[in-house]
Amino acid sequence: MSIDPIVEELDRLRAEQMESYHFDFEAFYRDLKEQEKLSPQPVQAPPESPVGERVSSAGRYTRR
Known part of the structure; x- marks a missing residue:
């Protein structure tokens, strides 16, 4: 199974952001x-x- 490049980029960006806070x-x-x-x-x-x-998901109300 291949990794989605968008998900891969988001993971990288999150890691970089948290690294800037020393994972705090x-x-x-x-x-x-x-x-x-x-x-x-x-x-x-x-x-x-x-x-x-x-x-x-279309923004319409539906009954449960």
Whole structure:
């Protein structure tokens, strides 16, 4: 089985990014939160689906 070149590149980029934080996830998290504070655009979670319904990949509500 061959490795997808996009997945391979993402793995490499993640490793490089974490290496810059010496693999310290707390430092990575603190930096993300600091960047979030400095960003002019607020970070928002997506809205929840109505109860008993879910959103399909096409963006439509479907019954469970």
